[in-house]
Amino acid sequence: MxxxxxxxxxxxxxxxxxxxxxxxxxxxxxxxxxxxxxxxxxxxxxxxxxxxxxxxxxxxxxxxxxxxxxxxxxxxxxxxxxxxxxxxxxxxxxxxxxxxxxxxxxxxxxxxxxxxxxxxxxxxxxxxSIVTRQTEALRHLEAYSRELQQLTLQTTGLPRLLTHFQAAVQTQVFLIRQERSPLFVPAMAHSVQNELVALFQKSQQAGELSGQANGILSLSEQKRILYQPINAMGHVLAYLGVILYEQEPNEILLLTLDRTATAVAQLLLRSMFAEEQARDSQNRLLDDILQGRMRHERQLQTLLGIQPQAAPPGYFAVVMEIQAETPQFNEEEGSYYDLLSVFRSIVSCCGFRLYQRAKGERLYMLFVETGTLTGPRMQLQKAVNELTRTCRSALGHAAQVRFGISRRSVRYVEADSHFREAEQVLTLQPKTASSSPFYDDLGVYRLLLQITDEHAIDAFISDYLGPLLQYDEHHGSRLVLTLRTLLDHNGSKQETADQLYIRRQTLYNRLEKIAELIGDTYLEPEHRLCLELALRAHAWQQRVQA
Missing domain, CATH: 3.40.1390.20 (HprK N-terminal domain-like)
Incomplete structure (x- = not known):
């Protein structure tokens, strides 16, 4: 054609x-x-x-x-x-x-x-002659599109769709999928297939492949690859390609490729949708983990599909929170499974196997390492960035996406406590937080979160900051902020004044008042440590109350 x-x-x-x-x-x-x-x-x-x-x-x-x-x-x-x-x-x-x-x-x-x-x-x-030929070609293209539609409505697979595509373009075609075996029509030698897949992987890692429109990869002076990315919600699921021998891609070939790519995307999403629906047993398992009902390590690893080995793979517990104008996780709609399927593909590309369970605006995710990762935290951050981008692409750029990420662990029976760590990160983050989503980075807040007696925290804050808080409330001053800024800058008065945008004399006046209210030993190590802790406990309370 x-x-x-x-x-x-x-x-x-x-x-x-x-x-x-x-x-x-x-x-x-x-x-x-x-x-x-x-x-x-x-x-x-x-x-x-x-x-x-x-x-x-x-x-x-x-x-x-x-x-x-x-x-x-x-x-x-x-x-x-x-x-x-x-x-x-x-x-x-x-x-x-x-x-x-x-x-x-x-x-x-x-x-x-x-x-x-x-x-x-x-x-x-x-x-x-030119107009007649082009009109006839468009008729063929329309007929081809109708045949594609019929194939996608039938219980057919990708090989049959690719065979139909190859018959239309009369040259070698292929489909390279993420984390799946590639498909070639007609069949090619395995050595050639491996070279072609390696070329795509290398080009993708180097950022040379287009993620939206079609593109060209050169194999030799006479041979080139025309490819089209298969997108779903802004994430590339696969690449559909045609090998061109001593020819330039023309308009009809580009249209044929584009329409075939759309049909392939529909089949891939349908397959992923079916796989996601079949994961109900995993949902029940994750519910048991969240409720702390799984207490046998070996049994839990078996249920998660982890093979017996000397050193079990590490994992992270992740809680993802999405706030958008429309509901995200409506299990009665196909878009729910589509989004979760894309999430699974993204996480898999970053070196993890994903178990996930939606609860309201939050998605509870278990990231299990699939191999020896060099820098698992870096790979996890890469997955988080791609998940955020995909969510905003699917739900709108106004969507607020936040993450809480636990410490890395190899003890799966403790996963419920690690999910609580991830939830605690979300509790501390402001609604538009750009701070670290990792529990490891919480610092002293990790201790504050373990104190369940609110009276003890209130008493601690009152004992060390009470006079400053009362003075600020009655006089509209900013003594607490001044003290926090001074301590954050290691006692440097010049840096503190610059940060607060005040003159040094104004800073001296405030510091005199602070010394008058809480004593002039506030910069001594033991007193300073208590003040640092009280300031962070007070800031934490303010965030939770907001």
Whole structure:
């Protein structure tokens, strides 16, 4: 289908109006496609060509001078014309050797009419043929699209869809999927398949592959790959490709590739949807983990599909919270499973196996390492970034996405406590937090979160900060903020004044009042430690109450 609609220079030479035409040079370029026919007599007008035109000329504007003839021909070649037809006559009696050599060098068809011809007849004839062929090609494309739709509605698989695609384009096609075996139609040698997959993986890691539109990868001077990413909610699930041998991708091929990619995306999502629905047993298992009902380590690892080994793989407990205008995790809608399926693909690409359970606006996720990861935290952060981007792509950029991530562990029976760690991170983060989502980075708050007696915390804050808090409340001052800033900057008065945007004398006045209210030993190590803890406990209370 990708070639029958094209009118080539070779096709034109077989038409009756070209009966007395001879190919003078550039015969190796006769396969060039003709998009339109244009009459051109001046070299300066070559700039108006768009490429693919078959140019007709008598040489009236350039034929008398060899320099002008070569400039005219060079301009057509640079603008991507399909070929040049010259009517031999008073302006150009014969095609000069210089034009022959230039055309032959660029494989640019140079055709001579030995007898006078009517350019208007040629133009009408070829334009009618071009329009007819393109109309017929569009009819074939529409029929192909309907057949694709029927295939996606049937209980068919990807191999049959690729076979249908290959029959349409008449060249090697393939589908490279994330974390799945690639598909090639027709079949190729395994060594060639491995080389092709390695090329895609290398190009993807280097950021050379397009994630949205189609692109080209060069294999050799004569062989190239035209590929189309298969997207779902902004995440690339696979790459659909066509191998081109000594040809350029044309509009019909690009449209065929695009429509096939859409059909493949539908099949992939449907397959992932079915897999997600089949994971109800995993949901029940994760519920048991969250409720702390699993107390046998070996049994839990078996249920999670972890093979017996000396050192079990590590895991992170992750809680993802999404706030958007529309409900995210409505289990009655297909979009719920679509989103979770894409999440699973993202996490898998980062080196983890994912177990997930939705509860309201929160998604509880167990990230189990699938191999020896170099820097598991870095890989986890990469997955978190991609999950955030995917959520905002699917739900709108206004969606607020936050994460709480536990410490890494290898004891699966303790997963419930690690999920509580992840929840505690979300409790501490402000609603628009850009701070670290890792429990490891909470610092002293990890101790504060373990204190369940609120009276003890209130008493501690009151004993060390009470006079400052009361003074700020009654006088509208900012003594607590001043003290916090001073301690955060290791007692540097200049940095504190700069941070608060006040003069140093104003800072001295505040520090005198602070010393008057809580004593002048507040910078001594033991007193300072207590103040630091009280300040953070007070800030934590303010966040929770907000």
């Amino acid at each position: 990708q070639t029958e609609w094209r009118l080539t220079v070779a096709d034109v030479l077989r038409r009756p109006l070209f009966e007395h035409a001879d190919v003078i040079a550039g015969s190796r370029g006769l396969a060039r496609s003709i998009r339109w026919v244009h009459i051109l007599e001046a070299a300066s007008n070559a700039a108006f060509l768009n490429g693919g035109e078959l140019v007709l000329s008598t040489g009236v504007g350039f034929g008398e001078d060899d320099g002008k003839r070569l400039a005219f021909l060079q301009g057509l070649i640079e603008r991507g014309a399909a070929g040049l037809c010259v009517e031999l006559g008073p302006y150009i009696p014969e095609i000069p050797e210089s034009m022959r050599e230039l055309s032959e060098h660029h494989q640019f068809p140079l055709i001579a009419f030995r007898r006078p011809v009517r350019f208007v007849d040629i133009t009408l004839d070829l334009h009618e």
